[in-house]
Amino acid sequence: MSSVFRKFGSKSPSYNKKYKETLFERFTIQGGSTEKKISHGAFFETNYEFLLYGFFLGLYQNNRLELPVKSEQTSFRHEIENWGSKKRTDLRKDFKYVQFALFEAAFLNTEIDWLEVESGDVSIDSAVNKLITTVEEYANAGFEYLLEKVEERTSTTDEMFFLRLITDAKK
Amino acid sequence: MSTNNELLRKILKHPELDGMFEIPKNIDKLTISEARVSDDPYVSASGEILYQLSQNKNVNSNSVYTTVQQLLKTKL
Amino acid sequence: MIINKIALKNYQCYYGETEIVLGKDLNILLGANGEGKTKLFEAIMWVLDMLNKNQEYSVASAKAFDELEVGESGTTSVALYVTREAGDRENYTVIKEKRFVKKPNGGIRYSEVEYRAEHENLAGERNFISDGKSILNDLFPYEYRQYSNFEGEEALDIFDTSGGGDDSLVNLIKLFSNAEKNEKYDKIFKEIYLKAKAAEEKAAKSNSKNEREYKRLIGERDSKLRTIVQKRELLSDTQKELAQLSKRISECEKIVDNNEEFNTLNERIKSREEKIKKKSLNISTRYVDFLFDRKWILMHYREVLDGFNKKYDILEKDRRDAERSHIQKQAAAKALVIARHDFTALAVNVPDRATMQEMLDEEVCKVCSRPAEKGSEAYEFMKSKLEALIKDIEQTDEEIPELFKFNYLAELRNERVLFEERVTSDIDSTADDIKRQFTINTSTAREIKELQEEIEDFVAKKSELVGSKGKTEDTYASIIADYMEWVNQRSAKEGHLKMFTSDIENLNADIGDLESKIEKINASSGNDFLSLSKKILHALSQTFEKVKNEEFDKILKDLESRANKIFEEINVESFQGKIRVERYKLVSGRYSVRVEHVLHDGNRFMNPNQSLKTSVNIAIIMAVSEMAQSKEEESNNSYPLIFDAPISSFDKDKSSQFLNMLNSIPGQKIIMLKDFVSKEKGIVKVMDEFDSLSCDSSYLLSLKRPFNKEDLTTIETQVRKL
Numbered sequence: 013m014s015s016v017f018r019k020f021g022s023k024s025p026s027y028n029k030k031y032k033e034t035l036f037e038r039f040t041i042q043g044g045s046t047e048k049k050i051s052h053g054a055f056f057e058t059n060y061e062f063l064l065y066g067f068f069l070g071l072y073q074n075n076r077l078e079l080p081v082k083s084e085q086t087s088f089r090h091e092i093e094n095w096g097s098k099k100r101t102d103l104r105k106d107f108k109y110v111q112f113a114l115f116e117a118a119f120l121n122t123e124i125d126w127l128e129v130e131s132g133d134v135s136i137d138s139a140v141n142k143l144i145t146t147v148e149e150y151a152n153a154g155f156e157y158l159l160e161k162v163e164e165r166t167s168t169t170d171e172m173f174f175l176r177l178i179t180d181a182k183k
Numbered sequence: 184m185s186t187n188n189e190l191l192r193k194i195l196k197h198p199e200l201d202g203m204f205e206i207p208k209n210i211d212k213l214t215i216s217e218a219r220v221s222d223d224p225y226v227s228a229s230g231e232i233l234y235q236l237s238q239n240k241n242v243n244s245n246s247v248y249t250t251v252q253q254l255l256k257t258k259l
Numbered sequence: 260m261i262i263n264k265i266a267l268k269n270y271q272c273y274y275g276e277t278e279i280v281l282g283k284d285l286n287i288l289l290g291a292n293g294e295g296k297t298k299l300f301e302a303i304m305w306v307l308d309m310l311n312k313n314q315e316y317s318v319a320s321a322k323a324f325d326e327l328e329v330g331e332s333g334t335t336s337v338a339l340y341v342t343r344e345a346g347d348r349e350n351y352t353v354i355k356e357k358r359f360v361k362k363p364n365g366g367i368r369y370s371e372v373e374y375r376a377e378h379e380n381l382a383g384e385r386n387f388i389s390d391g392k393s394i395l396n397d398l399f400p401y402e403y404r405q406y407s408n409f410e411g412e413e414a415l416d417i418f419d420t421s422g423g424g425d426d427s428l429v430n431l432i433k434l435f436s437n438a439e440k441n442e443k444y445d446k447i448f449k450e451i452y453l454k455a456k457a458a459e460e461k462a463a464k465s466n467s468k469n470e471r472e473y474k475r476l477i478g479e480r481d482s483k484l485r486t487i488v489q490k491r492e493l494l495s496d497t498q499k500e501l502a503q504l505s506k507r508i509s510e511c512e513k514i515v516d517n518n519e520e521f522n523t524l525n526e527r528i529k530s531r532e533e534k535i536k537k538k539s540l541n542i543s544t545r546y547v548d549f550l551f552d553r554k555w556i557l558m559h560y561r562e563v564l565d566g567f568n569k570k571y572d573i574l575e576k577d578r579r580d581a582e583r584s585h586i587q588k589q590a591a592a593k594a595l596v597i598a599r600h601d602f603t604a605l606a607v608n609v610p611d612r613a614t615m616q617e618m619l620d621e622e623v624c625k626v627c628s629r630p631a632e633k634g635s636e637a638y639e640f641m642k643s644k645l646e647a648l649i650k651d652i653e654q655t656d657e658e659i660p661e662l663f664k665f666n667y668l669a670e671l672r673n674e675r676v677l678f679e680e681r682v683t684s685d686i687d688s689t690a691d692d693i694k695r696q697f698t699i700n701t702s703t704a705r706e707i708k709e710l711q712e713e714i715e716d717f718v719a720k721k722s723e724l725v726g727s728k729g730k731t732e733d734t735y736a737s738i739i740a741d742y743m744e745w746v747n748q749r750s751a752k753e754g755h756l757k758m759f760t761s762d763i764e765n766l767n768a769d770i771g772d773l774e775s776k777i778e779k780i781n782a783s784s785g786n787d788f789l790s791l792s793k794k795i796l797h798a799l800s801q802t803f804e805k806v807k808n809e810e811f812d813k814i815l816k817d818l819e820s821r822a823n824k825i826f827e828e829i830n831v832e833s834f835q836g837k838i839r840v841e842r843y844k845l846v847s848g849r850y851s852v853r854v855e856h857v858l859h860d861g862n863r864f865m866n867p868n869q870s871l872k873t874s875v876n877i878a879i880i881m882a883v884s885e886m887a888q889s890k891e892e893e894s895n896n897s898y899p900l901i902f903d904a905p906i907s908s909f910d911k912d913k914s915s916q917f918l919n920m921l922n923s924i925p926g927q928k929i930i931m932l933k934d935f936v937s938k939e940k941g942i943v944k945v946m947d948e949f950d951s952l953s954c955d956s957s958y959l960l961s962l963k964r965p966f967n968k969e970d971l972t973t974i975e976t977q978v979r980k981l
Contacts, residue, residue, distance in 0.1 A: 014670035055547035065550065072559045096551065107551040112678045113560065116567040126574050127581055132664040175546040175555070179693075182559040190444075190806065199802040224795055232451065232799070236444050244450035251451060252458075255792045 019140045020115050021093030025063060025148045026085040031155045035162075036062055036088075053168040057104070059088040060095045064110060065174065067147055069154030071117055072181035076149035077156060118143040121150075187237045188214050194229050224258040260398045261927050262899050263350070264340035269320040269333060270302045272962070272976040279978060281929060282955020283345035285922055288931045289945060290960035291938045295976030296931045299960060300410065300903035303929075306337040306355040307404055308374075308392065319359045319367060321971035327361040334358050341398060345927075352377040353395050399898055402431045406883045408901040409876060428852045435886050436814040441807040448800040455793040460777065463784040473780050480773040483766045490766070494759040497752050498845075504749045511742040518739060524717045531710045531717075538710075541703045543696065557682060558689040564679065571675065574668055585662035615645045808842070808850075814886075815840045815852065821882035828920050829874040829913060836864040838875055854879060870908035877905055877917075881924060888925055897926035904933050918952060941965075945981065957981040 027036075040056040056062040070076055079085055092114065096107035122142050128134040158177065165173060192213060195206060204225040207213055215237070218230025231254050235247045264280050267273040272295045279288070279299075290296035304310050305318065319335045327333055336356040342349065354377070358370040374391030388394055399407075406428075433439055464473050543549075550556040618624055618641055624631045631637035781790055819840040826838055839855045856864045856875050867875075880900065888897045906914045914934060921928055935949040936959070943961040959979045966973040 014667065014674050015665075016667045016671060017674060055545075057548070061547075061551060064556065065547075068556050071563070103545075104548060105552040107554070109554070109678065109681055110551060110556070112674065113557060113563075113682065116675065116678070117560075117563045120563055120567045120570055126668060127578060127663075130578060130663040130665045130667055136665070136667065171544055171546045175550065175693075178550065178556065178558065193806045193809075194799065194802050197802045197806060199805055200798055203798060224791075225799070228795055229799055232448065233444075236447060242447065244447050244454065247447060248451045248454045251796070252455070252792060255795065256788065259788055259791050 016136065016140065017112065017115055018093075019136060020118075020143055021111060022091055023140065023144045024087050024089050024091050025144055025151065026079065026087040027063060027066075027148065028080055028152055028155065029084050029086045031159070032086060034159060035066075035155055038162075055171050055174060058090070060090050060092075063088075063151050064095070064114070065178075066151035066154035066158060067114065067117075068150075069157060069177060069181055070150035070152070071121075071154075072178065073153070073157065075153035075157070076121075076146070077153040079145075079148055079152055114147060115143070117150075118146040122146045187233050191215055191218055191229055191233050195226060200225065219254075222258060224255055227254055227258055260341050260343055260898055261345050262339050262341050262929070265299075265303065266336075266338040266340070267299075267302055268336045268338075269323040270305070270318055270335050270337055271298045271320060272974050273298065273302065273978075274320045274322045274975045277976075277978050279958060280956060280980075281927070283927050285954040286927070286929045287952070287954050287957040288929070288960055289936050289949070289957065289981070290931065290933060290976075291936045291943055292933055294943065294962045295960045296933060297903055298976065300408075300901065300931055302337045303339075303901055304408065304410075306339055306353060307399070308355075308395065309404060309408065315372075316369075318357060319369070322973070322975060324359060324361065324367055325972040329361050329363050329365070332358050332360040343398065349381050350379050351394060351398060353391050353398070355391070400434075402434050403883075403887055403898045406431055406880055407898050408903075409873075409880055409905050410903050428854070429850070431883065432811065432814050432818070432852055435818075436810050438807075438811055438814075441810060445800075445804055445807050448796075448803045452793070452796040452800040455789065455796045459781055459786060459789040459793050462786045462789055463777075463781045466784045466786070469780070473777070476773050476777050476780070480770055480777065483770050483773070487763055487766050487770075490759050490763050494756065494763070495845075497755050497759065501749065501752050501756065504745055504752065508742065508745050508749060511738060511745065521721060524721050528714050528717045528721075531714050535707050535710050538703050538707050542700050542707075544700060549696070553689075553692060554682060554685040555689050555693060557686045558693075560682070560686050564683070564686065567675070568679070571668070571671070575672075578663065578668060582662055612645065612648055615641060615648070619645065811850075812842060815842060818879070818882050818886060821885050822878040825881050825920065826874060826878035829878065829917050830871065831916055832912075835871055835874070836867070838878060840879075868908070870910070870913060873905060873908055874913075874917075877902070884926055885924065899927040899929055902928070902930040904931055907933060922953065949981075 036059060039054050040059055040062050041054050042059065056065065092111055095114075096110050098104040098106050122145075124139045124142055125134065126139075129136055129139045161173075161177060167173075192210060194200070195210060195213070195218075204223050207221065207223070207226060209217075215230050215234050218226050219234055221227045221230065228251055231251050232247060235250060236242055261283050262281055264278060266279075267277040269275065288296065288299060290299075301310065305315070319333065323333050323335075334356060335358075336354055338352055338354040340350060340352050342351070354373075354375045356373045356375065360368045360370075362368050374395070376388040376391040376394040377385060378388060378394070379385045460477055464470065464477065546555075614625055618631065619638070622630060622632050622638060624637055624641060629637065631641060819838060822838045822840070826835060836856055836858050839857050839861075840852065841855070842850050842852055845851050854875070856867055856871070858864050864871075884898065884900050906917050909917060921930065935946045935952075937944050937946055941964060943959070945959055949957075957980075959981055960976050961979070963975040963977050966975070968974070
């Protein structure tokens with residue numbers, strides 16, 4: 013594995029604290045009873061899935077939003093390198109491809125002088141941190157948009173809602 | 184609807200009695216009173232029975248029988 | 260008899276007093292379905308004492324009853340104002356009346372039925388008769404009443420005389436023939452014969468040489484005759500029981516068939532439920548999971564992928580460029596050093612390092628072309644210069660560092676190729692994949708919905724089956740058990756029938772033998788007179804019986820041909836078969852009459868349509884009416900014909916043929932029709948075509964509007980003369 017990607021994978025992105033209750037806890041199952049949660053409209057199995065969702069929402073809309081100060085941030089401490097791996101007994105399939113997709117998207121949209129990094133003038137750590145910041149900022153924008161749309165919903169059990177937002181993001 | 188005279192004729196002309204006696208020549212105009220006095224036992228018996236029946240609404244078979252037998256005694 | 264007027268008071272939907280004046284020929288009462296037509300027919304049947312027990316109840320008008328206070332009473336009555344003939348001054352009124360009272364609990368209590376009559380003689384004097392029923396019978400004999408009405412097509416077949424139950428048709432036929440009288444005569448003829456026979460036997464008994472033998476024969480014969488009578492009774496009873504059983508069985512069979520139907524429905528429901536289960540597995544709406552599992556989240560990723568590849572390629576190129584120029588720099592720097600060294604050590608004529616080395620090797624100075632042997636001053640001078648040069652070069656030769664310390668980008672090369680391979684086709688097919696999933700979902704959902712609707716239908720049918728019999732699913736089992744019992748009983752009884760019949764046959768055969776033995780003795784006993792007279796009386800008795808039957812059959816044939824004529828007229832231009840009326844012997848020995856609908860070859864007309872069935876019934880009724888007319892020609896008497904919606908199954912042509920024919924037969928006809936009436940948006944109208952029909956009187960029966968069909972007290976029929 014490339015060292016950049018490995019370093020990237022060792023990180024766990026943060027997000028705006030205010031979305032913890034308003035979004036994360038509402039829409040992720042996080043170990044409660046699946047049926048119960050789904051009947052309440054929690055369709056995402058894990059936090060990182062939800063963050064990925066926010067990220068892609070922001071990415072496709074071409075919106076990024078700076079995170080607030082560190083004190084307003086929080087993280088669920090789940091390293092990217094573990095994202096998408098599923099127990100073989102689940103209904104779910106592995107989706108580890110999403111890690112590199114995240115990486116490529118971040119790479120594309122982050123201003124880094126890679127030649128300087130290659131030459132050692134800029135540390136790889138700082139480059140990777142910049143990449144993570146990109147991830148966080150797209151997700152942040154995505155969450156802000158999502159929160160708005162959530163309020164407009166007429167149904168809390170419509171799973172298509174989330175699909176539709178992504179589909180419409182690039183209109 | 185047959186009157187008793189008509190009934191008499193129907194009986195005597197009936198194929199059931201074919202060959203048992205000689206049918207009177209005036210059969211089509213034959214009346215009960217005429218039949219009663221006929222020499223032929225079939226004719227007279229028929230006539231007598233019908234006569235008895237037409238006379239009395241609540242006729243009794245005993246009395247008819249007796250009368251007919253007496254009549255037949257004279258004809259046979 | 261002619262009905263001149265009908266007066267109803269508080270009879271069901273006829274609230275208050277209603278009068279209908281009728282003419283002596285054709286009277287038509289129009290009414291749409293449910294507006295009071297059939298109730299009027301019922302009212303007439305009520306006063307003519309023709310309703311069955313069930314219909315005798317609940318005659319009171321709901322509205323009239325509703326208006327009562329507790330303890331108050333009201334009256335329901337139907338009166339017929341009749342004359343024996345049209346135009347008679349002498350008239351009769353037959354009134355059937357029932358009073359009703361409101362009980363404290365709000366319920367209704369009826370009094371006994373009262374049948375009264377009133378009579379107005381030619382002088383105009385009225386008198387009241389308390390026995391209305393007998394007046395009615397006198398005016399309109401029961402046998403004729405039976406066959407003067409047609410109660411709509413749902414009515415039972417009035418000609419069903421099977422099972423030996425209903426002799427009404429026989430009785431009616433007897434009215435037209437002298438059958439009553441002839442029966443009486445027949446009885447006498449038979450009795451006379453039997454007396455003659457008995458006399459002969461009595462005489463022969465005492466004359467007989469074999470007195471004992473003769474007595475025995477007679478005794479045996481008589482006892483067998485008595486046995487036959489018993490067997491005939493048993494046979495007749497068994498016949499009746501069989502008829503009852505058959506009825507129960509066929510009712511049961513409807514339920515048993517339903518049971519099969521019931522089971523079938525259950526099976527169908529079950530299979531559909533299983534199908535639904537299976538199909539439900541096909542529906543998947545885990546769209547959030549699919550975002551990741553099926554890579555739908557990459558639906559717009561193509562731009563990113565292409566962008567990344569572009570950027571990456573550019574970076575790699577930049578890197579290569581940077582490195583190339585760096586190498587060039589390095590090379591240039593190196594060259595510069597070399598050049599510098601070579602350049603500073605030498606003036607114009609000063610040789611370069613290679614040449615100097617050469618000079619040393621060759622021990623000759625190529626500058627001044629003088630030899631420089633090893634150890635000479637010139638040689639040492641050259642050598643020191645060369646050494647100084649080399650030292651100089653070595654000292655000033657620096658290492659130019661590599662530009663790039665790391666190969667991060669290059670490391671990514673494989674990874675990004677693998678990634679692209681892995682996702683590229685998925686990115687492009689996401690839209691289709693999503694569409695496909697939706698299609699599967701919606702069509703499977705639709706299939707499931709259809710299956711659920713089918714299940715609902717079946718469930719409804721199930722409850723219809725169960726509910727229509729007033730039974731729950733549980734009582735089915737007990738009904739089935741009864742059914743099996745009855746089927747067994749029926750076979751047993753059919754066996755009995757066979758047995759009794761053959762017993763009777765055998766007995767008759769035995770009796771035949773005995774009779775001939777007795778005859779022999781009679782003949783030899785010398786009582787010629789008694790023998791002869793017996794023979795004559797026997798012949799006469801047999802003959803008369805035949806004559807009696809032939810007279811009866813003549814009437815049947817008359818009825819048959821009249822009925823067929825009418826039947827043909829009603830069904831002109833269509834294939835209708837024929838009506839057959841015949842006498843047949845019951846097991847009890849009595850005769851009964853049956854009406855059959857047959858094909859021209861004599862076989863039964865199977866499955867006639869409703870309008871044919873109706874026209875058979877109507878043809879018979881009208882033929883009876885005709886015969887009644889011609890019978891009573893002396894008194895010019897006739898009886899009214901009353902029809903309730905007889906032509907509802909007739910098409911337009913047949914209807915008009917029927918109505919035309921009605922007009923042509925004599926006598927009073929009262930007919931309720933729902934044709935010629937239209938009901939649109941709650942307004943009842945008489946159609947224009949009705950004007951072309953000629954009749955004595957016509958009325959329109961319609962419900963007073965507005966009304967609430969759930970509330971009987973708002974249901975009130977109004978009668979309007981047209």
